[in-house]
Amino acid sequence: MKLHSSRIAATAATVAVLAGFATACNRGSDSTSAGSGGGKAAIGIDLPRADSDFWNSYAQYVKQDASSQGLNTLPVSNSQNDVTKLAANVQVFQNTGAKAVVMAPQDTGAIASTLDQLAAKKIPVISVDTRPDKGDVYMVVRADNKAYGTKACEFLGKQLGGKGKVAELQGALSSINGRDRSEAFAACMKEKFPDIQVIELATDWKGDVASAKLQSTLAANADLGGIYLQAGGAFLQPTLALLQQKGLLKPAGRPGHIAIVSNDGIPQEFDAIRKGDIDATVSQPADLYAKYALSYAQAATEGKTFQPGPTDHQSTIISLPNGLEDQLPAPLVTKDNVDDKSLWGNNVGK
Structure with a gap:
């Protein structure tokens, strides 16, 4: 089954701007949930770092899409480019009832044991931008x-x-x-x-x-x-x-x-x-990374499955040894098309 646009459409005009994500590993009282999603299964989201303009833009889109898709998200964590912090954050997600986890592991080899732990608990994982070397993933959302x-x-x-x-x-x-x-x-x-x-x-x-x-x-x-x-x-x-x-x-x-x-x-x-x-x-499509990662996370909590092949959002799902990967388009930008309004870099923060 391919992902249908009607199921994942996000309306930017209705997005509520929510409080900023906590950037610390420990997610205490200053951490803020990205969405309420009454009645929906809980989704854990870990941001990979806060020292990159790209990932800070991705974080903004995650906030927007969690709200517009009406998701039930746990307080969002930030693993700060540290796989040990990521493992600790994932443990918190497990303890607080996550039924799916969205992450972007920066060390794609060292995350295997954490993925095995989640698989044992039957908690599906959506990996954004990075493809784990080993360990089961429900979907990798990534460009080629x-x-x-x-x-x-x-x-x-x-x-x-x-x-x-x-x-x-x-x-x-x-x-x-x-x-x-x-x-x-x-x-x-x-x-x-x-x-x-x-x-x-x-x-x-x-x-x-x-x-x-x-x-x-x-x-x-x-x-x-x-x-x-x-x-x-x-x-x-x-x-x-x-x-x-x-x-x-x-x-x-x-x-x-x-x-x-x-x-x-x-x-x-x-x-x-x-x-x-x-x-x-x-x-690199920060907007689409957030949109489809969260969409797949919600689909995972509902038990939906996908197959390799073209999608209806101009991408292709491919088969991996440890799961599936949705390869999103990533265009070359030069002086000839830099003002194209369809590019997320011309819309972020607006």
Whole structure:
């Protein structure tokens, strides 16, 4: 059974703006439930971190959609990029009656034991943006991260005319997303642009690490022609600040411009594209992540099942060894379409 739009439609105009989520691991009296959902089964929601513009936007959409879908959500937790905190938060969900759990584990290997624990209690899990390496999942709501790396490669390769040097600010390679983007970028460059040298910089999704490594790379490679930011929410600001400091932030089209392609689709990236500071980003659908993760969570509490194949929301459900994955569309954004009103980055907070 595919997910029907009538079951999951969210009307933004009726959304009630609710109190902010607690950012601490322990969910005490300052934590706020995202929705009341009288009569519906309880859903536990853990936010993965609060240090990224992308994930903060996702948190805002979760609040909106929990309300508009009329869900019964437990007080929302934030595991702060710490799998131990995530495990503790999940235990609280179990103790307070969760019938489904929405999470976005940043370490996709270490979460396996927590997933096994939930499976033993017959509590289905919806994993957002990240695909756990092991452990049962009801549904992964995610975009095709290999496509992110391929799109970035193809764009940069053309910008550089197939020659030169590119620095790649990689995400954590303990994450399936970091691995997928890095492997796809490398494979594409090797196949299509063999004369471009890729300088891989592992960052663990940390902006300060990215800035320090990029600074060293620039010092050793004055002819650097391009940069791939695997996460604009973490890397955009420190990258632009460093280039500005070094006198290297030249507008697109001007001599000396360093071509930059990013991933996320946050408003700050769109502004940077408009200014010519960066050239492109792949829009990771924070709005659709929230909408469909919560929809699948509610469906899970109702015992509904899904099958691989196309959906009615322009995505494809694929089969995994440990569950299913709904691969949502993630378009490339350039100066040609940056003002498209259908992009979530042009609507968040409005």
